[in-house]
Amino acid sequence: MKADVTTLEAKKAGTVDLPEDVFGLEPRADLLHRMVTYQLARQQAGTHKTKGRSEVAGSTKKIVRQKGSGGARHGNKKAPQFRGGGKAFGPVVRSHAVNLPKKIRALALRHALSAKATAGELVILEDVNMTAPKTKTVKDAFGKLGLNSVLIIDGPELNENFALAARNIPHVDVLPAQGINVYDILRRDKLVLTKAALDSLEARFK
Known part of the structure; x- marks a missing residue:
């Protein structure tokens, strides 16, 4: 498929051939959803933590006798139902990452690029020098x-x-070719690729 090439001055600079197996696919929402979920899950720090009853400071002495008090059979003051006690089933430090096969991740990137091309939201620039x-x-x-x-x-x-000039503009992201990803493609209205980026993508998908 053909696409027009423009310059930063909005002048025509010829055309370029876009590979059908990268920009001509029928976008699949399920693949894009899986990939975005994968990316957002990996971005979570997972450093949230609360103390359990074995970690809070306090005595382990039994607070009342086992029988005869008329109350419940409490073990010590560190139980979750007491003020200052440990949290029951609280969050712990862990990874939120989910697994997604490498082939699925590569296919999702193709579908994200195809989605932008199909919607007419793809712009090809000669360069951004x-x-x-x-x-x-x-x-x-x-x-x-x-x-x-x-x-x-x-x-x-x-x-x-260009990167220094563009970083102060809201809703504008600038990435090198190796940093292209599904989430950033979908969160912006337009996708702009330079001819150098197209060459890198072509080599990547070979």
């Missing part, structure tokens, strides 16, 4: 291109001036 980190220049360029909420993927190495 800048000689100075001017945020106003980038904002003006985005205005001409009609970009508000956007993920921009460059080649293996980011243009430092």
Whole structure:
């Protein structure tokens, strides 16, 4: 499939062939959902922790005799029902990560790219090279291109001036080609790929 190539000045710069097996698939919501769940679960720190009855400070002495008090048979003050006692079934430090096969992760990325191409939300730029980190220049360029909420993927190495200029603009993410992922693609309205990013993706999916 063919796609138009533009410049940061919103001028035409020819066309490019997009591989059908990456940008021409019928998007599957189930795959995208599984991948987003996988990514968000891996981002959780899992450092939440409460103390159980074996960890709180306090005496282990039996507070009342076993029989004859007319009350319940309590063991000690560290039981969860007492103030200052341990938490029953509280959170512990753990990993929230879920398993997802590598082939499924790769297929989900293809479907995310295809979803953007199918919806007409894919923009191909010739390059994003800048000689100075001017945020106003980038904002003006985005205005001409009609970009508000956007993920921009460059080649293996980011243009430092462009990355510095774009990082102050809300709802704009800039990543190198190796950092492309399903969650960031779907959370922005538009996906912008440079020609260098296309070459990296083509080599990645070979």
